[in-house]
Amino acid sequence: MAFDFSVPHRVRSLTDCHNVADFRALAHRRLPYPVFHYIDGAGDDEVTKARNTAAFDDVDLVPNVLAGVAEIDTSATIMGRKTSLPLMLSPTALQRLFHWHGERAVARVAERHNLWFGISSLSSVSIEEIGANYAGPKMLQYYYHKDRGLNAALVERAKAANFDAIALTVDTIVSGNRERCKRTGFTTPPRFTPSSFMSYATKPAWALNFLFRERFSLPNLETHVAEGSGKAISIQDYFNEMLDPDMDWAAVERLRADWGGKFCLKGVMSTTDARRAADIGCDAIMVSNHGGRQLDGSRAPFDQLEEIVDAVGDRIEVICDGGVRRGTHVLKALALGATAASGGRLYLYALAAAGEDGVERAVTIVRDEIARGMRLMGVKSVAELNRDVLRRR
DSSP, X not given: OOOOOOOOOOOOSGGGOOSHHHHHHHHHHHSOXXXXXXXXXXXXXXXXXXXXXXXXXXXXXXXXXXXXOSSOBOOEEETTEEESSSEEEEEESOHHHHOTTHHHHXXXXXXXXXXXXXXXXXXXXXXXXXXXXXXXXXXXXXXXXXXXXXXXXXXXXXXXXXXXXXXXXXSOSSOOOOHHHHHHTOOBSOOOOHHHHHHXXXXXXXXXXXXXXXXXXXXXTTTTOGGGTTOOBOHHHHHHHHBOTTOOHHHHHHHHHHHOSEEEEEEEOSHHHHHHHHHTTOSEEEEOOGGGTSSTTOOOHHHHHHHHHHHHTTTSEEEEESOOOSHHHHHHHHHTTOSEEEESHHHHHHHHHHHHHHHHHHHHHHHHHHHHHHHHHTOSBGGGOOGGGEEEO
């Protein structure tokens, strides 16, 4: 299958951005191609990535009218924290590679809008800095490493920094086959080669920021592994070499006990696993396929959501993570029974395009779409959304 990597939108500035596709187009203009395709790419033929968003189109909203919706309540309670929207900003790695503002920008925007956000174990800003400076609800996306000392340290650092939750990622015991990264030679930090040099050189704003601002590192890892302190490595190699493919349910139970706080499993796609997560006392699951970056040909989270909600929705919070591009996608997920929806590329393109201003604009657009959609649906609160307002095509 041949890939069309072109971006047709003629978007030249932040004011031209009115949806996620526009932010993607602007990010494409401003990033070196290895970095853009790391964000944009997925596993194998990228069928699952495309399905993640397309799945929402197979379900239609059926609005009610004359409901008196001048005042609406868009808030939701997620893992014990009341937030302004039923939306989470999914944790993503390496954010200072995409824009020098990095995780700090996402944290500030999330705090202003009172939203859950997360940082990765592979974040480019430390657990301690995020904990000390941002008061909004925050989670650590936790990767289970072969290095048991690193695993323990991540838990203790998150405790000391007063993080609200750990989300253990369970779908990355080996890396997906990210062919775009193989073609571009993407590594973290970037390895400048003859074939990639011109891509970086033709994006001078990005290059100057990368070269002359603070040194890029992965501070949550650098005390334990060389790959945190500047050794260039592909994400595929990192997952394959550093993460523990023997992780099992016993390991999950130990980690949950060691953490002792709100605990979420990210990457659950089957009802069998959802029931097991509820049985061992997890607070939430994120129905997720890692943005289509792991097992290509797998189900989209929205396609699988109803089945999982019916199996465990009365016992555990269910978060639909993946493919979210519009406020109406959030409303559809809630109508099927999700506690909230979550997205990564939804804000990551905006970060890459324009830093904190981009993330602020992206979140504001989705916030307004949620509020407008609720009014047009005739619902005053997200709790009123249910399957009566949905029809499958």
